[in-house]
Amino acid sequence: MIYVLDQYYDDANLSLLKEYVDDHDLSSEKQQGLLYNLFWWKLLYESTQTITGNSIEAYISENFHSLRKKPLISSWLRECDKAIPKFYYVGYKYNNRVLVVIDMLTDTPLDVIVYDPTAIPPKKGEIVMGTLMPLGGGLYFPITDFYHFNFEAREAIANCLHHYYDKYLKNSTMHEAFIHVLSAMLQIEKIIFIENQEKTSSK
Numbered sequence: 765m766i767y768v769l770d771q772y773y774d775d776a777n778l779s780l781l782k783e784y785v786d787d788h789d790l791s792s793e794k795q796q797g798l799l800y801n802l803f804w805w806k807l808l809y810e811s812t813q814t815i816t817g818n819s820i821e822a823y824i825s826e827n828f829h830s831l832r833k834k835p836l837i838s839s840w841l842r843e844c845d846k847a848i849p850k851f852y853y854v855g856y857k858y859n860n861r862v863l864v865v866i867d868m869l870t871d872t873p874l875d876v877i878v879y880d881p882t883a884i885p886p887k888k889g890e891i892v893m894g895t896l897m898p899l900g901g902g903l904y905f906p907i908t909d910f911y912h913f914n915f916e917a918r919e920a921i922a923n924c925l926h927h928y929y930d931k932y933l934k935n936s937t938m939h940e941a942f943i944h945v946l947s948a949m950l951q952i953e954k955i956i957f958i959e960n961q962e963k964t965s966s967k
Contacts, residue, residue, distance in 0.1 A: 765907065771822070772807060781806060784943075788950045797884075798950075800908040804895050805849045809939040818845065847907070848938050849895040851925060851949070853918075860885035865892070868925055876904050883909040891918045893946065913949065917956040921949050 781802040785795050811818035852865035852874075861878045863886060874896065878886075883906075886892060892910035899905055913921060928948045932941035 767826075768807065773803060777803065777806060784947075788947070789954065790950070794911070797909060797911050801849060801894055801911050804907050805939070805942065808845065808847055808849075808895065809943075811845050812937070812939060843898060847895050847897055849893060849942055849946075851891060851893050851921070851945075852896075852910075853922070854886045854888055854890050854892060857886065857888050865896075868922065869929060874904050875902055876906065878909070879905055880909050884912055886910065886912065887915060889918065890915050891921050893949075913953050914957055916960055917953040920952050920956055924948065924952060 778799070781799055784802060785799050788798075790798060807818070811821075851868045853868055854863055855866045855873060856864040861883075863876050863878070865874050865876050866872070867874060868891070876896065877899070891913045893913070894906040894908070894910040896904040897907050925945065928945045929941060932944045936944070
């Protein structure tokens with residue numbers, strides 16, 4: 765992760781992503797979290813477009829001498845390269861760092877460990893978006909902190925998610941569909957936020 769951030773987290777890779785974030789008019793405290801997640805989406809999406817030249821292969825190549833005696837690590841890295849950002853429902857919390865999330869597309873429960881000490885503690889029942897990497901033994905970790913949708917938007921998002929995936933997957937890959945579905949979910953979140961503000965101000 766340190767290697768990738770050092771090599772690729774720059775204006776060339778972020779300019780279009782920043783435009784995407786700005787277009788969705790997020791609160792300032794949510795913008796950076798979305799940008800980090802979009803950065804990893806971009807790298808993982810680009811890696812599906814080429815066999816060579818992606819960030820994982822670049823890391824393996826540059827560290828060939830140390831990794832050649834550790835083939836399992838290279839295999840694990842290549843497995844991570846297949847990850848796709850998704851939407852998850854927080855089904856159960858052992859604590860703020862160990863939880864069970866439900867893949868909202870497949871209804872599959874996944875055991876997650878959050879290693880980032882600065883990560884926002886998730887709420888049980890909320891919907892989050894992020895990219896989970898396999899640790900082995902059925903465990904996963906988010907490559908960066910989840911994007912946390914407003915708790916009040918969870919029902920509307922859950923009701924619409926499958927519809928938008930069905931729409932975009934007809935002509936797109938999973939990576940491509942994700943970015944369109946994310947846009948729709950962010951707009952739904954914004955609408956719910958505005959509606960709640962109006963209700964509060966009218967009381």
